[in-house]
Structure formats: C-alpha cells, structure tokens
Amino acid sequence: MTAQTHPSKTPSYADIVDRMQSMLADDLEATERLLIERAKSPVDVIPDLSGYIVSAGGKRLRPMITLIAAHACGSTNPGTHALATAVEFIHTATLLHDDVVDDSDLRRGKKAAKNVWGNNASILVGDFLFARAFTLMVETGNLEILKILSNASSVIAEGEVHQLAAASRTDLPTEEYLAIVEAKTAALFEAAAEAGALSSGPDGEIHAAALASYGKNLGLAFQIVDDALDYGGTTSVIGKAVGDDFREGKSTLPVIIARRRGSAEDQAFWDRALNIETQEEADLAHAIHLIRSTGAAEATVIEAQAYADLAKAALRSLPQGVWRDALSDLADFCVSRVH
Secondary structure (H helix, E strand, O other): OOOOOEEEEEEEOHHHHHHHHOHHHHHHHHHHOOOOOOOOOOHHHHHHHHHHHHOOOOOOOHHHHHHHHHHHHHOOHHHHHHHHHHHHHHHHHHHHHHHHHHHHOEOEEEEEEHHHOOHHHHHHHHHHHHHHHHHHHHHOHHHHHHHHHHHHHHHHHHHHHHHOOOOOOOOOHHHHHHHHHHHHHHHHHHHHHHHHHHHHHHHHHHHHHHHHHHHHHHHHHHHHHHHHHOOOHHHHOOOOOOOOHHOOOOOOOOHHHHHOOOOOOHHHHHHHHHOOOOOOHHHHHHHHHHHHOOOHHHHHHHHHHHHHHHHHHHHHOOOOOOOHHHHHHHHHHHHHHHO
16 A cells, blocks of 8 residues: 555544545455344344444444554454454443443434343343354464453453442542553453454564554543543534433543542532432533533543553554554544544
C-alpha cells in the first residue's frame, strides 16, 4: 500500500474510522462474513438476537485493532480474521450481559436486546457468543493466543464484578477506578492488539509486547472518554443513553474529580445523588453543571489524552508505515470523540 498524505486539519473521529475501514475493506468483509456464519444456530432466537446487536454496527474498533496490528507486523490471514471475529464476539457478549446488569434501555442507538427478547435470552445468547469466540480461538491452533484471549475474558468478568461491588461508592479512589477500567475495557483492547500481532507470523512475536502495551493504554483512554461523554456526549457517539452511568450510581473519573474539587455541599450532593434510592430526576442536570464548573470534564479529557500518548509511544519500535500511522490515529480517534 502506498503512503497516504494527511490533510492539514485534524481529521474528525468519523474521518479516521472511515479511512481505517477503507484500508481494511477486504479484512472487514471477511470478518463480517464470519460474524454472520458463526452466529448461526438451529435455535432461532440465537441468530435473531445476536444478529440484532451485531448488525447494529458500532465502529468494529476492537476487530480493527486486531487487523491493523497484524498488518503492522506483517500481514493478515484467515487466522487473523478468526481472531478479529472472536474479539467482536467477546465484546458483544459483554454488551449483552452489561445491559442486563445495568438495566440499560439503549445499545448502539437502538433498544437494548434485553428489552426485545428479555433478560434471560440476552444472558444465554451472550454465553453462546463467548463459546463461539473460544471455538474460533482454538481453530487458530495457537495456544499462546488462546491463553491471551481466555485470560482477557476472565479479567473482563472480574472487572465487571469489581465495578458492581464499587457501585454507589462516592469515595472510590482514582487508582481503584483505573483498575476497574483496565480490567473491564482495556484488557480486551490489549488482547486484541497482542493477538493480532502474534497471528501475523515471526515478526509479530517481536512486536507483541509493544502492541499489548499500546492496546492497554488505548483501552484506558477510550473508556475514560466514554465516562466523560456520559455527562456531555450524544447517544450517537456513545451508543447508550446519556447519563446512564450517573443513574446507575457509578463513580467514574469525572465524578471522582468533581467531588474532590467541590465544596462540602457539593460532596453531600454526590453522596445523595449517586445513591439510586435517593437520586432525584433533576440531579443529572446539576451533576453535569458541577462537572463542568469544577473543571472535571477538562481534567478527565487530559487524563485520557495522557493514556493515548502512552499508547502512541508504545508504537515507536514498530516499522514505520501506514499501518503504524493507523494505530496512532486510532489513539487520536479515541480522544477526539469528545469534540
């Protein structure tokens, strides 16, 4: 592929994703075929429900990381496509489970699957997709990749349980918040990048550790921005209802910073408003006001940018070229969603 010139102005996140999808057109087509094929089942509700959330789209960010990481180290192959599909199945399964746990009404801009088929079906189809993901991993015949993605699946589950246990804790330390984010979100980004590298051949083994570091820091940046968007984004960007985290009593980084910087009266507000039993309908608007007035929104974005910069720094050992540039641009994309 010939080198591409970049426009003088900073591209929007939509521009970046569109360019990635164009560069990966053949790979993504193969991945989409596998997503449809491997979600098939004689039990109608399985392809209906899984197809509902998979076809809702999303940016396919995690599979793209797997595919671009492979290209950055050499090239993609059918094994890479299987891994990209497995990564998306794991992600989709966690979304199905999360929407039940969080009682979310929207996912990727449409009704959550549990609102169409019910909680039980959503959980069980999520389990089915996890199983399909492991089948795809085994088919690659690479035990190291199987170890990486299976470990990531365990860590994700631990992160979700940790977050549930920390719900409504207004005194959540920043370090604990970051540990939750690293487990529930960054672990899959890390595994996606590392597995993609290893699927590409011998050079992938050389760069796997660097790409794992890239993925972890990219995932941290992505989730921190998501948490900021919950207090000022749009449903089309985050794919769920704005304010969901607040209504669920989650102490995310914007809240942690705003509470730390606020007055005693502000802290009392957070203590009451993050308790779902005492939360009032007008509280979200005041929460957004406090996050903006204390500078917590800007501080959260600065933190996300720091992790995006770490992600880009991890790429320095990779061969220069359009694929390394693409990974760097993805880090910029994660943060640019707030603009």
